[in-house]
Amino acid sequence: MNPLRVSDPKIKILRVIARLNIGGPAIHVVLLSAGMDRVRFESLLVSGSENPGEGSMLDYALSHGVQPAIIPEIVGEFSLGPREMRALVRLYRLMRQERPHVVHTHTAKAGFVGRLAARLARVPVVVHTFHGHVLHGYYGLRKTQLLRRMERGLACLTDCIITVSEHVKRDLVTYGVAAADRIQVISLGLELDPFLDCGPYRGAFRRELQLNGAERLVGIVGRIFPIKNHHLFLEAAALVAREDPAARFVIVGDGTLRPALERQAQETGIADRVIFTGWRRDLPGIYADLDVLAVTLNNKGTPVSAIEAMAAGCPVVATNVGGLPNLIREGETGYLVPPGDAPAVATALLRVLHQPEMARCMGETARKAARERFSAQRLITDMEQLYLELLGRKRVLC
Numbered sequence: 001m002n003p004l005r006v007s008d009p010k011i012k013i014l015r016v017i018a019r020l021n022i023g024g025p026a027i028h029v030v031l032l033s034a035g036m037d038r039v040r041f042e043s044l045l046v047s048g049s050e051n052p053g054e055g056s057m058l059d060y061a062l063s064h065g066v067q068p069a070i071i072p073e074i075v076g077e078f079s080l081g082p083r084e085m086r087a088l089v090r091l092y093r094l095m096r097q098e099r100p101h102v103v104h105t106h107t108a109k110a111g112f113v114g115r116l117a118a119r120l121a122r123v124p125v126v127v128h129t130f131h132g133h134v135l136h137g138y139y140g141l142r143k144t145q146l147l148r149r150m151e152r153g154l155a156c157l158t159d160c161i162i163t164v165s166e167h168v169k170r171d172l173v174t175y176g177v178a179a180a181d182r183i184q185v186i187s188l189g190l191e192l193d194p195f196l197d198c199g200p201y202r203g204a205f206r207r208e209l210q211l212n213g214a215e216r217l218v219g220i221v222g223r224i225f226p227i228k229n230h231h232l233f234l235e236a237a238a239l240v241a242r243e244d245p246a247a248r249f250v251i252v253g254d255g256t257l258r259p260a261l262e263r264q265a266q267e268t269g270i271a272d273r274v275i276f277t278g279w280r281r282d283l284p285g286i287y288a289d290l291d292v293l294a295v296t297l298n299n300k301g302t303p304v305s306a307i308e309a310m311a312a313g314c315p316v317v318a319t320n321v322g323g324l325p326n327l328i329r330e331g332e333t334g335y336l337v338p339p340g341d342a343p344a345v346a347t348a349l350l351r352v353l354h355q356p357e358m359a360r361c362m363g364e365t366a367r368k369a370a371r372e373r374f375s376a377q378r379l380i381t382d383m384e385q386l387y388l389e390l391l392g393r394k395r396v397l398c
Contacts, residue, residue: 010042011397013387014100014123016091016114018074018107020047020061021054022253022279023223024188024304025106025131028379030057031189032104034064035380041387044098046091048074048110053256054223055279069094074110084113091117101396102127102387108134112150115157124396125387128154129162129186132322135175136299138227151177159390164188164302165323184386188302189379194284195311196371201285209275215248216353219290221283221305224255229319232296232342234261238268239346244353250275252286287312291359292352297321298339310334311370313363317348333366 015033020026033043045068050056061068071094073087095103095117104127105114111128118126135148155161155178162184163169169183206217218240220233230251237249251261251274258276265271280286287293293309295318302323306316310327316334318324328334335351337344352359391397 010038011040011102011387011391012042012044012098012100013102013104014044014046014095014098016046016074016103016105016110018048018109019050019054020057020068021050021223022057024302025129026057026060027190027304028129028131028188029106030061030064030066031191031376032380032383033061033066035376036384041384044069044100046071046074046094046114048072048087051075053254053258055254074113084109087113088117088120092120095121095123101125101391104129106131108147111154115154119157124394125159125390126157127160127162127386127390128158129164130168130172131164131302132299133168133171135171135177138299148175148177151175155182159394160184160386162186162386165326167321167323167326186379186382186386188304188307188374189376189382190304190307190311190374191376192308192311192370192374195287195308196367198284198288198312201282202288205282205285205289209248209250211248214246216244216246216291217248217250217289218292218294218349218353219250219252219286220294220296221252221286221309222303223253224251224257224261226257227298229296229298229340230257230261231264232319232340232345233294234264234268234270234274235342236294236296236345236349237274238270239342240349240353241270241273243346243350247353248273248275250277250286250290252277252280252283254278283308284312287314290314292317292334292349294345294349295319295324296345297324302327307370307374310366311374313367315352315359315362315366317345317352319345329365329369333362333369 015029017029033045047068049072071090073083102125103118103123105111106129161178173180240247265274287309293314293316295306297319309316318328319339320336321339335348337348
């Protein structure tokens with residue numbers, strides 16, 4: 001395949017993601033596909049199918065004018081078999097047909113089949129983004145070691161590795177995936193205006209929940225999945241409930257673990273104070289009515305819920321993992337606590353709930369920080385510059 005040159009009308013970017021389930025990576029690829037300079041760039045998004053209970057952001061993509069090509073064999077669960085071979089062949093054929101200048105993969109499974117297909121199709125530039133990673137905390141020892149070896153091999157096929165936080169970059173270096181000089185940090189970017197301007201929505205969510213105004217509302221937002229550790233949230237909620245009769249707890253999101261969480265709420269005696277909303281699209285109004293957001297992750301890149309809450313002026317109590325230490329300024333925009341420590345989570349939540357003036361100041365500081373660091377336009381500009389730099393190094397542009 002002969003690489004295209006700058007005399008061609010546009011630089012073609014083909015992005016591959018395992019699935020458009022509800023969460024940060026899906027938002028990320030849609031914003032990049034929709035927002036890049038259409039005079040200079042042409043984007044094609046390829047996705048697999050969502051797993052049960054994950055929710056879909058296809059409507060979000062379509063609302064931004066992005067019509068993804070669906071290859072169902074690119075599923076999220078890690079495995080190696082005939083399905084992955086079919087995904088590889090279909091991606092290879094698509095790349096030979098579309099002749100992209102850049103293939104940019106997101107998430108582990110898409111990174112595996114997408115990078116292999118790109119090299120087989122002789123795509124000039126191959127980029128992969130780690131939004132987090134599955135190199136510890138997801139699987140058993142043998143599978144984790146296999147994944148680390150695979151990522152080291154795939155890094156040799158990759159022109160640039162991107163992470164969304166310095167913490168994830170350090171992890172990749174520690175696990176030997178790639179040297180530090182081959183990894184670039186590009187923070188998430190989001191459409192923050194609805195969250196920055198969420199004041200008019202204030203009160204609506206509490207009225208929907210039939211709260212009388214005196215309650216203090218603690219929330220957690222996101223897919224109900226093991227790595228998110230909603231069980232820790234409920235452990236901390238039970239401790240908070242003993243100290244504060246006005247505290248109420250809302251779990252926004254869904255997933256296959258929801259029945260187990262409902263049982264846990266019953267067993268700990270707080271079921272009447274815990275509200276499960278399922279998936280919601282009106283997140284600006286939800287954050288506007290939270291007194292504090294809890295993020296109880298075991299391991300993560302940079303969770304979108306924390307950024308959205310900050311933009312809405314909501315303090316965040318988060319476990320000290322992934323990109324959260326780079327996001328939360330201790331005592332200024334929220335609090336960081338040790339992972340897995342329910343008493344520490346509860347203590348930090350109570351500190352926010354019982355000091356409303358301090359919480360208000362935290363929220364304002366958080367709003368300013370989110371606006372400055374995590375805009376969608378900043379993300380798009382950073383990525384456009386990176387693509388042009390990589391293409392220039394390969395002398396694809398002349």
